[in-house]
Amino acid sequence: MSGDLAKEKLKRINTDLGGLYKAQPELMGAFGSVVSVATKDGALSTRTKELMAVSISIATRCEECIVYHLDKALKLGASRDEVLDTIAVAIEMGGGPCTVYGAKALRLFDELDNTRT
Amino acid sequence: MSGDLAKEKLKRINTDLGGLYKAQPELMGAFGSVVSVATKDGALSTRTKELMAVSISIATRCEECIVYHLDKALKLGASRDEVLDTIAVAIEMGGGPCTVYGAKALRLFDELDNTRT
Amino acid sequence: MSGDLAKEKLKRINTDLGGLYKAQPELMGAFGSVVSVATKDGALSTRTKELMAVSISIATRCEECIVYHLDKALKLGASRDEVLDTIAVAIEMGGGPCTVYGAKALRLFDELDNTRT
Amino acid sequence: MSGDLAKEKLKRINTDLGGLYKAQPELMGAFGSVVSVATKDGALSTRTKELMAVSISIATRCEECIVYHLDKALKLGASRDEVLDTIAVAIEMGGGPCTVYGAKALRLFDELDNTRT
Amino acid sequence: MSGDLAKEKLKRINTDLGGLYKAQPELMGAFGSVVSVATKDGALSTRTKELMAVSISIATRCEECIVYHLDKALKLGASRDEVLDTIAVAIEMGGGPCTVYGAKALRLFDELDNTRT
Amino acid sequence: MSGDLAKEKLKRINTDLGGLYKAQPELMGAFGSVVSVATKDGALSTRTKELMAVSISIATRCEECIVYHLDKALKLGASRDEVLDTIAVAIEMGGGPCTVYGAKALRLFDELDNTRT
Numbered sequence: 001m002s003g004d005l006a007k008e009k010l011k012r013i014n015t016d017l018g019g020l021y022k023a024q025p026e027l028m029g030a031f032g033s034v035v036s037v038a039t040k041d042g043a044l045s046t047r048t049k050e051l052m053a054v055s056i057s058i059a060t061r062c063e064e065c066i067v068y069h070l071d072k073a074l075k076l077g078a079s080r081d082e083v084l085d086t087i088a089v090a091i092e093m094g095g096g097p098c099t100v101y102g103a104k105a106l107r108l109f110d111e112l113d114n115t116r117t
Numbered sequence: 118m119s120g121d122l123a124k125e126k127l128k129r130i131n132t133d134l135g136g137l138y139k140a141q142p143e144l145m146g147a148f149g150s151v152v153s154v155a156t157k158d159g160a161l162s163t164r165t166k167e168l169m170a171v172s173i174s175i176a177t178r179c180e181e182c183i184v185y186h187l188d189k190a191l192k193l194g195a196s197r198d199e200v201l202d203t204i205a206v207a208i209e210m211g212g213g214p215c216t217v218y219g220a221k222a223l224r225l226f227d228e229l230d231n232t233r234t
Numbered sequence: 235m236s237g238d239l240a241k242e243k244l245k246r247i248n249t250d251l252g253g254l255y256k257a258q259p260e261l262m263g264a265f266g267s268v269v270s271v272a273t274k275d276g277a278l279s280t281r282t283k284e285l286m287a288v289s290i291s292i293a294t295r296c297e298e299c300i301v302y303h304l305d306k307a308l309k310l311g312a313s314r315d316e317v318l319d320t321i322a323v324a325i326e327m328g329g330g331p332c333t334v335y336g337a338k339a340l341r342l343f344d345e346l347d348n349t350r351t
Numbered sequence: 352m353s354g355d356l357a358k359e360k361l362k363r364i365n366t367d368l369g370g371l372y373k374a375q376p377e378l379m380g381a382f383g384s385v386v387s388v389a390t391k392d393g394a395l396s397t398r399t400k401e402l403m404a405v406s407i408s409i410a411t412r413c414e415e416c417i418v419y420h421l422d423k424a425l426k427l428g429a430s431r432d433e434v435l436d437t438i439a440v441a442i443e444m445g446g447g448p449c450t451v452y453g454a455k456a457l458r459l460f461d462e463l464d465n466t467r468t
Numbered sequence: 469m470s471g472d473l474a475k476e477k478l479k480r481i482n483t484d485l486g487g488l489y490k491a492q493p494e495l496m497g498a499f500g501s502v503v504s505v506a507t508k509d510g511a512l513s514t515r516t517k518e519l520m521a522v523s524i525s526i527a528t529r530c531e532e533c534i535v536y537h538l539d540k541a542l543k544l545g546a547s548r549d550e551v552l553d554t555i556a557v558a559i560e561m562g563g564g565p566c567t568v569y570g571a572k573a574l575r576l577f578d579e580l581d582n583t584r585t
Numbered sequence: 586m587s588g589d590l591a592k593e594k595l596k597r598i599n600t601d602l603g604g605l606y607k608a609q610p611e612l613m614g615a616f617g618s619v620v621s622v623a624t625k626d627g628a629l630s631t632r633t634k635e636l637m638a639v640s641i642s643i644a645t646r647c648e649e650c651i652v653y654h655l656d657k658a659l660k661l662g663a664s665r666d667e668v669l670d671t672i673a674v675a676i677e678m679g680g681g682p683c684t685v686y687g688a689k690a691l692r693l694f695d696e697l698d699n700t701r702t
């Protein structure tokens with residue numbers, strides 16, 4: 001089922017990341033601190049920051065990054081309209097390839113959203 | 118003077134873009150429509166969208182894009198703290214090279230801000 | 235069957251793009267105008283322009299973009315030899331990773347070509 | 352003088368490349384063979400191939416590559432209209448950043464063209 | 469079986485490359501010379517060079533390149549600890565997306581390693 | 586003087602980074618830990634790791650990154666031949682644009698080396 005696709009991608013990413021954490025705890029711990037500091041609520045909210053990470057992920061065409069940060073944004077309450085606005089900025093900044101990856105991001109968002117309710 | 122640097126970069130970008138508009142008015146007009154639609158106030162504000170464009174510009178290490186979108190964000194009232202948060206997300210998403218381009222973005226923001234007051 | 239692979243990729247891309255068009259008709263319409271103007275017959279033919287888009291797609295390793303623009307080029311009468319020349323330029327400009335994506339492009343072209351006759 | 356800029360860039364690139372050739376003649380000779388084969392007149396003309404290399408250079412925002420391949424294209428008789436068409440494809444494939452680099456490419460072409468007559 | 473995944477990827481890459489060699493023997497021969505010269509034992513060993521190619525492959529998020537060069541490095545005796553060090557440098561140079569691709573690289577290395585013993 | 590160029594670039598990078606550290610000490614401290622862990626002597630030496638960072642910097646065409654990591658590698662005793670081998674791998678992995686950035690890297694290395702003795 002298409003709703004499973006995004007969740008399966010997420011699971012595979014997290015399994016892989018788990019393997020790397022186990023092999024390099026010190027490095028991944030240090031990188032985890034970077035993430036914590038970079039995404040904490042500040043002048044911009046954590047949700048806005050995750051959407052920003054989604055925009056970068058689309059612009060650089062990293063599918064795993066798209067699903068990973070979409071999931072975080074969704075858990076922080078990001079709406080479909082906010083995701084559409086995020087995709088729009090990525091298309092402005094990346095042209096045709098970002099229409100394809102933006103369209104993919106929208107589908108992944110909808111899959112994640114459906115599997116949650 | 119360092120304050121002139123960012124402004125000079127902006128002037129050069131705009132002169133170049135002016136030349137391209139003159140040579141390809143139809144194409145640039147169409148692209149201008151993409152920009153207008155992509156950046157209009159919506160679920161995300163135009164200011165947030167320009168900061169998002171800055172984050173993509175740092176993550177993809179496009180210096181001209183950084184100064185161009187920083188200038189737009191600044192004109193829309195973006196604060197230094199918002200720019201710092203934007204830089205932080207880019208560093209999370211781009212590592213070492215983004216510390217260098219993030220640091221450059223901060224300097225360019227300060228130059229633009231000083232030349233305005 | 236391998237001949238289906240490229241066609242399935244195309245179908246998935248077009249389904250995704252259809253979803254994005256439905257959600258953002260204004261943005262996608264504006265981007266459609268950019269594409270129309272950029273690819274119209276001019277000093278360079280539309281076919282040459284689609285091959286150019288293929289070369290960029292290989293150089294930036296965007297598999298969806300490769301299949302999308304190969305399909306357009308093929309419909310405009312691009313020959314296998316023209317595609318091979320396009321791949322060669324991408325390899326000159328992108329080295330080893332482009333041998334892999336160029337080889338993939340050739341296979342996708344052959345799949346699309348076979349499924350057509 | 353602005354006309355000197357493109358020529359100066361070219362001279363610096365060629366000086367640097369000369370230094371690398373001297374230090375690694377075997378490697379650079381092998382790469383030279385790749386270039387010769389990739390750009391020879393075939394199903395696509397050498398001029399079209401150089402314009403294709405320009406489109407990749409704009410799409411990947413490599414300023415040195417832009418001036419290097421523009422110069423080759425110009426020597427092979429590429430017209431301003433062909434360069435404009437090349438820029439248009441790069442903008443379709445790369446969005447906003449490519450308007451800036453496309454505009455830069457047009458200026459560099461005009462500089463190279465003026466210094467030649 | 470997960471151990472087959474990396475091997476299947478390798479087989480597909482080599483099949484595709486075989487097709488391109490057949491279609492463009494002169495170009496691929498010339499590129500083969502570049503590879504031979506670039507990777508021969510010198511101031512850096514061939515193994516270190518293949519690990520370097522792995523680091524570039526992770527940093528540029530080219531999954532096919534990762535498995536291709538991991539396989540070469542493994543055949544040259546690269547250890548898991550050397551691969552972990554390689555991944556660490558890629559994460560320093562590429563941030564979050566490289567944790568995902570680094571984690572993927574580690575899994576692919578383990579798959580290749582298991583299928584060999 | 587050309588020997589000053591690389592040193593001036595380094596100084597500007599370090600000034601910019603100093604400004605960012607002052608504005609975001611927590612973030613930059615966390616990233617500093619990532620760098621420390623990633624580059625410590627291990628299965629690969631710190632020098633090899635810095636050369637690896639140089640190879641990634643050339644492959645991704647980040648001039649500031651090239652000079653920054655070349656300087657570190659040089660301080661750790663990297664030889665010109667090791668740098669040439671590093672450039673060769675980047676050219677294998679990045680084609681034509683990396684001949685230009687590799688040639689630039691060689692010049693920057695020579696500048697840094699000359700200003701040191």
